[in-house]
Amino acid sequence: MTKIPPEHPRVVSLRTREKLIEQYDKGVVAPAGLIAHGRGEAFDYLLGEKTTEPALRAMEAAVAALLTAEKPVISVNGNVAALAAEDIVELSQATCAKIEVNLFYRSLEREKAIRELLEKAGARAILGVGEDASARIPELGSERRRVDPHGILVADVILVPLEDGDRTEALVKMGKKVIAIDLNPLSRTAQKASITIVDNIVRAAPKLVEIAKELEEDGKKNCKKILANFDNKKNLSESIALINERLSNIAKERKHLTLRGGQLDL
Numbered sequence: 001m002t003k004i005p006p007e008h009p010r011v012v013s014l015r016t017r018e019k020l021i022e023q024y025d026k027g028v029v030a031p032a033g034l035i036a037h038g039r040g041e042a043f044d045y046l047l048g049e050k051t052t053e054p055a056l057r058a059m060e061a062a063v064a065a066l067l068t069a070e071k072p073v074i075s076v077n078g079n080v081a082a083l084a085a086e087d088i089v090e091l092s093q094a095t096c097a098k099i100e101v102n103l104f105y106r107s108l109e110r111e112k113a114i115r116e117l118l119e120k121a122g123a124r125a126i127l128g129v130g131e132d133a134s135a136r137i138p139e140l141g142s143e144r145r146r147v148d149p150h151g152i153l154v155a156d157v158i159l160v161p162l163e164d165g166d167r168t169e170a171l172v173k174m175g176k177k178v179i180a181i182d183l184n185p186l187s188r189t190a191q192k193a194s195i196t197i198v199d200n201i202v203r204a205a206p207k208l209v210e211i212a213k214e215l216e217e218d219g220k221k222n223c224k225k226i227l228a229n230f231d232n233k234k235n236l237s238e239s240i241a242l243i244n245e246r247l248s249n250i251a252k253e254r255k256h257l258t259l260r261g262g263q264l265d266l
């Protein structure tokens, strides 16, 4: 792996890329997964590369939904396994959610490589690998339609980090509560999900574990209150407004500095 100097201003972003490349070499991440990450990074730049207030509130609602679900499932693809395997396993334990492998670019080798990575991170039972994904989601053309009859097919709440819009829509149509983690608040996934966390999975996954441990102690009554007070459309608008505000402020500063002949430090 390339040595990234710790003082580099983009050290977290560069290390994240290295992790994806390493897991690409091991067959966990698909080539298109590298490109999808780039789309995410662009939005992270616009968000200021930090977890926002609306994202935190969406995370609380997400954990509340998982904790009060009857059959919660966390759906994992190559990028999620590469970037957040340990946290996903911890979150599944804290919320009693099953873990299922679900891929757009499906191959038995990749499914097994992802399972291995999750098992190394402490997972015990991984659904959706090989013949286990014997059920089908109606309406979906992609390989994402293949699901485990003991997992996504019968789940009431599904966490789908870094998801494709088609499947989000199909799962919502099936009456399931879908939680997405997506840096792009404009994607179809973000727009169609029941709860959308507009944040980088690298930051969101450990935060979700932390919130799960806190909310578990508070009991289910508090979870129901959080869910009743959460409005996803409003929350998404707040994320979009934050990007807008940030860009306007930067544009204003730049204009001001240009007038003074100065430099803008982003």
Ligand code: ATP
Binding pocket: 036, 037, 038, 039, 040, 041, 043, 162, 163, 164, 165, 166, 181, 182, 183, 184, 187, 188, 189, 190, 199, 200, 201, 202
């Ligand atoms: P959609 O299908 O929902 O309309 P899309 O086609 O634009 O979205 P996809 O390629 O299907 O995008 O999925 C990749 C999505 O994952 C992108 O929206 C991107 O913002 C998001 N993404 C990529 N990397 C991360 C990450 N590390 N954390 C959070 N989101 C990410």
Ligand code: MG
Binding pocket: 163, 164, 165, 166
């Ligand atoms: Mg897509």
